[in-house]
Amino acid sequence: MGGSPTIGSVFAQRIVVGVGDMAVSNNTNMIISTYALGSCVGVVIYDPFVSVGGILHIMLPDSTLSPDKAAAQPSMFADTGWKVFWQSLTSLRAEKRRVKVVIAGGASVLSQSDIFKIGERNAIAVKNILQLEGIPTFAEELGGLNNRTLHLQLKTGTLDIKYPTATKQLELK
Amino acid sequence: MNLDNIIAQVKRLPPNPQIMLKLLRLLQDINTNPNDIVELIRIDAPLTAQVLRLSNSAYYGVITPSFNLEEAINRVGFRETYKLVGVVCSSQIFNTPVQTYYLENDQLWENSIATALVMESIAQRIGSDPSHAYTIGLLHSIGKVLMNQVMADKYAEVYALLEKDKLSVMEAETQVLGFNYSQLGMALLKKWNFPPEIYEPIEYHFNPMEAPTQQLHACALHLATCVVGGVGLNYGRDAWAIKAHDEALQKLGLQVEDIERFLLQIHERLNDIKALLAMGKPKS
Numbered sequence: 001m002g003g004s005p006t007i008g009s010v011f012a013q014r015i016v017v018g019v020g021d022m023a024v025s026n027n028t029n030m031i032i033s034t035y036a037l038g039s040c041v042g043v044v045i046y047d048p049f050v051s052v053g054g055i056l057h058i059m060l061p062d063s064t065l066s067p068d069k070a071a072a073q074p075s076m077f078a079d080t081g082w083k084v085f086w087q088s089l090t091s092l093r094a095e096k097r098r099v100k101v102v103i104a105g106g107a108s109v110l111s112q113s114d115i116f117k118i119g120e121r122n123a124i125a126v127k128n129i130l131q132l133e134g135i136p137t138f139a140e141e142l143g144g145l146n147n148r149t150l151h152l153q154l155k156t157g158t159l160d161i162k163y164p165t166a167t168k169q170l171e172l173k
Numbered sequence: 174m175n176l177d178n179i180i181a182q183v184k185r186l187p188p189n190p191q192i193m194l195k196l197l198r199l200l201q202d203i204n205t206n207p208n209d210i211v212e213l214i215r216i217d218a219p220l221t222a223q224v225l226r227l228s229n230s231a232y233y234g235v236i237t238p239s240f241n242l243e244e245a246i247n248r249v250g251f252r253e254t255y256k257l258v259g260v261v262c263s264s265q266i267f268n269t270p271v272q273t274y275y276l277e278n279d280q281l282w283e284n285s286i287a288t289a290l291v292m293e294s295i296a297q298r299i300g301s302d303p304s305h306a307y308t309i310g311l312l313h314s315i316g317k318v319l320m321n322q323v324m325a326d327k328y329a330e331v332y333a334l335l336e337k338d339k340l341s342v343m344e345a346e347t348q349v350l351g352f353n354y355s356q357l358g359m360a361l362l363k364k365w366n367f368p369p370e371i372y373e374p375i376e377y378h379f380n381p382m383e384a385p386t387q388q389l390h391a392c393a394l395h396l397a398t399c400v401v402g403g404v405g406l407n408y409g410r411d412a413w414a415i416k417a418h419d420e421a422l423q424k425l426g427l428q429v430e431d432i433e434r435f436l437l438q439i440h441e442r443l444n445d446i447k448a449l450l451a452m453g454k455p456k457s
Contacts, residue, residue, distance in 0.1 A: 035405065076437075
């Protein structure tokens with residue numbers, strides 16, 4: 001029955017990306033979400049040509065802190081996380097020249113303190129990697145007082161960035 | 174501003190966790206008889222049932238469940254029993270939306286348990302009392318529950334100061350209301366006869382170097398708040414409206430790298446936190 005809708009096309013499916021984790025997909029019924037990015041940084045990548053997208057949720061800038069942890073859970077750190085994330089995206093035929101990249105999160109405390117600059121350092125680490133790779137960012141939603149929640153719809157390339165009081169929508173087509 | 178007068182205006186005070194106070198005293202006393210702890214918990218039938226249920230959970234790797242309180246307590250240990258009682262008490266206080274701070278469902282409760290666990294790790298690292306530290310972390314936001322009832326209409330102004338003038342939540346609340354939620358929480362805990370070891374670090378957790386006698390745990394709580402935020406468990410509209418003080422780190426004898434290690438530690442316990450939340454929810 002060619003005309004009958006599949007379950008997947010009626011009900012959107014959701015992958016939730018936890019802290020220090022990542023997900024990529026080319027299933028256009030899929031919504032990829034990550035909740036409560038505080039000082040963590042979320043890297044969202046979408047290739048509109050093949051409808052492939054993903055979210056990487058890093059917690060710390062540099063894997064030299066704990067190579068064991070990085071080996072077990074590479075998505076925890078910006079450097080090791082980027083490698084597995086990009087590898088997974090290209091294996092689904094995402095290409096550098098087509099992708100739209102959004103980075104979000106990296107909230108920091110108000111004062112110029114060494115104690116909690118982790119948000120800022122996470123954001124800098126991700127930006128440096130993207131620069132090295134020669135991939136420009138489409139949008140950056142960084143810093144500020146609030147946590148952010150992200151929802152990426154693979155069918156449309158719509159990214160919702162939710163704040164406690166508002167939602168910002170970006171079209172990555 | 175008389176904080177006791179503010180507390181008198183609160184229509185529904187959160188349930189008083191007196192059992193924690195009594196257990197804490199028993200834990201601190203080296204002459205405590207194990208039976209004293211069993212007897213104290215047994216008085217409260219719903220609490221007994223909850224402690225039994227939690228101590229029998231997979232979280233403790235239990236294969237043969239125990240239906241006897243004494244046995245259960247002996248198995249998990251006193252300090253762990255205290256933490257279980259803390260999970261039950263904190264559920265009754267914090268497992269509720271707190272609209273004033275934009276906290277949904279059980280977000281404040283999750284934050285409280287995470288802060289308690291980070292406080293315990295910091296205490297173990299710096300060699301201070303882990304049960305005190307746990308209690309401080311668990312109860313540090315109790316002032317938010319009170320603010321939500323009596324001051325909700327003032328928060329448009331508070332948030333304007335946060336977002337436009339970049340004030341910290343402590344500064345903004347003090348400017349608008351004349352006091353802040355950590356002071357209000359302190360006043361309630363004092364009224365409930367908690368000792369200064371518990372209420373003083375809570376009162377000074379935004380400005381820990383000003384704490385008169387409990388500077389170490391005030392600094393620890395200051396740090397714990399940031400660490401918990403680092404794994405995304407500091408929710409609400411004021412989540413990052415904090416001014417961090419580097420002196421707190423020096424006071425504790427820690428380096429910036431230690432903060433990152435606490436982050437890795439608490440990340441490993443995220444599943445434990447979820448499990449505790451799921452188990453600690455009252456059966457209805």
